[in-house]
Structure formats: C-alpha cells, structure tokens
Amino acid sequence: MFVAFFAPFLDRSAEINRIQALGLIVGLVGVALVVGVQAVGSLGQLLGALAILGAAASGAISSFVVKLQYRDKNVPPTTTTLFSLTVGAVLVAPFAAITASGDAPGARAVIAVIVLGLACTAVTFLLYYQLIAEVGEERAALGNYLTPIFALFYGVILLGEHLTIDEVIGLALIIVGAEITLRGDSAKRGGGKAKAHEYRAHPPFH
C-alpha cells in the first residue's frame, strides 16, 4: 500500500490501477485481521501498530531508492544488499552500544543472531532486491503480504499456537487480494489472457 501511495511522487511507472488498488486493500484488510489490529486496546499497542506502519513506509521508500539509484544503474542485487546492510549496521551501532547489557550472551542467543543475520536478513534482502530488479518494486512489495501467512504457519507448526477464525479469514483475504493485484498488473501491462495464464503457471513469488 505504501509503495502505491508513494509511487505518484517517486516513480510514476510504479503507479497502480483501480484493480490493483482493490487487490491491495483486500490484502491489507487480510493482513490487519491476521496481525490482530481489531484487538488493539491500549496506547502501547497503538504505538506498536504505528511503529509497524512507520517501518512499512520506510521499507516502501527504500524500494524506490533501490530501483531508481541501483537497479536502473545496473548495480547487482548482491552489492546493493551488502551496502544497505553495512550502512544499516553502522547507523544502528550507537543505539546498540547504548542498550547493550554487558553480560556474556548464551550459546542459543548467539546462534540465533547468526542465523538471523545470514539466513533471515542477508538472504531475504538479496532475494527481495533480486525481485525488485526482475519484476519491479510494486510487485516485489506484494511478497511482503506473504509474511503473516508464514508467521502463522510457523506459529502453528513450531510453537503449537492455535488459529483463530479471524486469522483464517485474514489468510483467505491475503491470497484473494494478491490474486486480484496480479490480475490488475496483467491488465496494466497489456498482456491479456496469455500473461494472466503465465502468472498462474509461474507465480512470481514462489
């Protein structure tokens, strides 16, 4: 949604049509249900929700930077990811130093941050920037809608959490919203039925 919101100001080629807007809204309602926005009841929870929105907006603007400053200048995704992580680490370092406990961490926590850094951050951003290079920022951002689905899946499989009816409805809305958005994208690109069939046969995010 934020990519669509910022597109008219930052990159008009990424502007969406009405069908795509409908798909994004449907998907966003699904994400809200899965995340549990309806359960926000305190100032702390509201601030938490606003922080998530701020993070999403920041990420959306960064995808335009990737496209306009790096992809369009043929910088490989590996190099783009390397620099975004390096600069990000340098910027976060002072805050990390201030909040450091000073105690020696346990082995489980150390292994967890190593896996988080290599698999969940480096590989994830590498794939994301590769997606931006191949399909554009608006369709790459659509992949973010899948995050709550995987979060729920892992919660059920690994942590034994239970699915609620809101979450099931939310999951269905996310999938429907993504399909509507992809169909709208096919219409925008003028590919007609052949293009739509291509997306169904080879979904871009799998």
Place this chain on the structure above:
Amino acid sequence: MLIKYALEDFSPVEVAFFQAAIGAVGLLGIVLVEGGEARRAVLDIVRRPLQAILLGALAIAAPFILI
C-alpha cells in the same frame, strides 16, 4: 522464534545490529567470490555515499529499530 531466543541475552537494538552486521559480512564474502560486476559496483556505490546512507537508513536502520 529465533528473535525470541536472541532477545534472551541481547537487547532489541543489539539484535537489529547483529542481524545487519552478520548479514553484511556474509554478503561481503559472496561479493568477493562473485567478483566481476558485483565487485566493480562496490566502487560505484562508494562514489555515491549519500544514496547508500539513504538506503541503509530506510531499508535497515529505521524498520529494524521500529519493529
């Protein structure tokens, strides 16, 4: 789940820092092995530090700290 384990001994911002720093070290290895275009692009990005700072702030620092 991994974040939950990491938070047992690290602050949230420390986790964000280590995620980015360890990820950067891993990617540095990939870029060095890849060589060619990827390595040449490093020089191109170094010549344009403002864009790199903007990207690092928007893609990593702000979202990781906020979340």
